[in-house]
Amino acid sequence: MQTEELDKEDQALQALLKDYPVPEASEAFYDQALARATHEGSRRLRNRWIMTGFGSAVAAGIALWFVGGFLMNTPDIPPTEPGIPGVTMTLEDPRTVNLVFASATALDSAILTVTLPDGIELAGFPGQREISWQTSLNEGKNLLPLELIAVSPIGGEVLARLEHKDRNRTFRLRIEVT
Amino acid sequence: MTSKHRPPDRQLAFERMVRPHLDRLYRLAWRLTGRRPEAEDLFQELLIKAYGKLDDLARIDEPGSWLSRVMYNLFVDERRRFARRRLHTVHDGELAGEGIEGMPGNDNPVGNNERLDAIRALEAALSELSDEHRIVVLLHDSEGYKLKEIHELTGLPVGTIKSRLHRARTRLRDILTQSGTFP
Structure with missing residues (x-):
C-alpha cells in the first residue's frame, strides 16, 4: 500500500516536472542577442588586439x-x-x-x-x-x-x-x- | 574581398551556425539559473564568447553540444556572478510583474489555476534543492536529457548523476507531500 502511494507520488512528480515550463523567447530577443553578441564580441576582439599591440596602459587610457x-x-x-x-x-x-x-x-x-x-x-x-x-x-x-x-x-x-x-x-x- | 566586408560575413556565418541552437540554449540557460535576468545574462554571455571563438565553432561537428558545454562551464565558473547578478538592461514595461503566469500553457482557467498552484509549489520545492540536484533533475525530468547527455554536458560520472537524480526526486516528493500538493 505504501509502495503504491510512493509510486503514485513518483508519477505525479514526474508529470509535474515534465510540465514545468520555461518561458519562450521571441525571435526579436534572439535577433537582439545575436546583434549584441557580434557587437560586443567584435569589441572584445578589438580590445584584445589593442592590449596585445600597445599594452594595457594605452588601452586603459583610451577606455x-x-x-x-x-x-x-x-x-x-x-x-x-x-x-x-x-x-x-x-x-x-x-x-x-x-x-x-x-x-x-x-x-x-x-x-x-x-x-x-x-x-x-x-x-x-x-x-x-x-x-x-x-x-x-x-x-x-x-x-x-x-x-x-x-x-x-x-x-x-x-x-x-x-x-x-x-x-x-x-x-x-x-x-x-x- | 576587402577588409570592410569581413565583419558582415563573419556575422552572417556566426548567425547561421548558432541560430538553429538558440531555443535549446535558452532553455538550458533557464534550467541552470532559474530566473529570467540571470538566464538572459548567461545566454548573452555565451553568444559573445561563441562569437570570439567562431573559427573553433566552424570546425566542430556538433556545435549545439559544444555550445551547451560552454554554457554549462560558464555557469559553473561564474556561478556567483550569474546566481547573484541583479543588473539588467531596462526595457519599457519590464518592471511589470513577471512570473509563471506569463509562461505558455493551455487557456482553460480552472485547469490553469490548478496547474499554476502545482507549478508554484514545485518552483518553491526546487528552490530548496542545491544547484547540483536542481539542475540534474530539471535536465533529466523536465528537458528530457538522457543520463549520457548530462554526463557529456557536466562531465559528472553517470553514477553521480543517478544518485543526485534519486536524491532530488525524493526531496521534491517529501516537500510537495508536506506542502499538501500531493495528497
Whole structure:
C-alpha cells in the first residue's frame, strides 16, 4: 500500500516536472542577442588586439568611462542633502528600490558593492552589512532592483558602489523607517 | 574581398551556425539559473564568447553540444556572478510583474489555476534543492536529457548523476507531500 502511494507520488512528480515550463523567447530577443553578441564580441576582439599591440596602459587610457546612478522611483522624502534621494520604509515591510546605472559604454567585470546601515537588510542576505558581486553593464540604462527590509527603526544610508578597473562611483540612498 | 566586408560575413556565418541552437540554449540557460535576468545574462554571455571563438565553432561537428558545454562551464565558473547578478538592461514595461503566469500553457482557467498552484509549489520545492540536484533533475525530468547527455554536458560520472537524480526526486516528493500538493 505504501509502495503504491510512493509510486503514485513518483508519477505525479514526474508529470509535474515534465510540465514545468520555461518561458519562450521571441525571435526579436534572439535577433537582439545575436546583434549584441557580434557587437560586443567584435569589441572584445578589438580590445584584445589593442592590449596585445600597445599594452594595457594605452588601452586603459583610451577606455571610455561614464557611469552615473539614480533612483528609478520618485524619491518620497525631501533630500536633506542635495542630490541624495531618499525613501521611507515601514518596519519589517519589504520594499523594492530600483536603482538605475546609466553607462555610456558597456562595461565588463564591474564590481558592485551594496553597503547597508544597521537595521536595513537586503532580502536573501540576512545579517550581512556588505554584499558584493561581479556584474557587467550594458550600454544605456541598467537596473538594479534591491529588495530592502527594515529590521529596526533606525534607518540610515544605503551605499551602492560600482567599481570598474581603477574607477568607481558611489550611489547614496537615504532610508527613513516609520 | 576587402577588409570592410569581413565583419558582415563573419556575422552572417556566426548567425547561421548558432541560430538553429538558440531555443535549446535558452532553455538550458533557464534550467541552470532559474530566473529570467540571470538566464538572459548567461545566454548573452555565451553568444559573445561563441562569437570570439567562431573559427573553433566552424570546425566542430556538433556545435549545439559544444555550445551547451560552454554554457554549462560558464555557469559553473561564474556561478556567483550569474546566481547573484541583479543588473539588467531596462526595457519599457519590464518592471511589470513577471512570473509563471506569463509562461505558455493551455487557456482553460480552472485547469490553469490548478496547474499554476502545482507549478508554484514545485518552483518553491526546487528552490530548496542545491544547484547540483536542481539542475540534474530539471535536465533529466523536465528537458528530457538522457543520463549520457548530462554526463557529456557536466562531465559528472553517470553514477553521480543517478544518485543526485534519486536524491532530488525524493526531496521534491517529501516537500510537495508536506506542502499538501500531493495528497
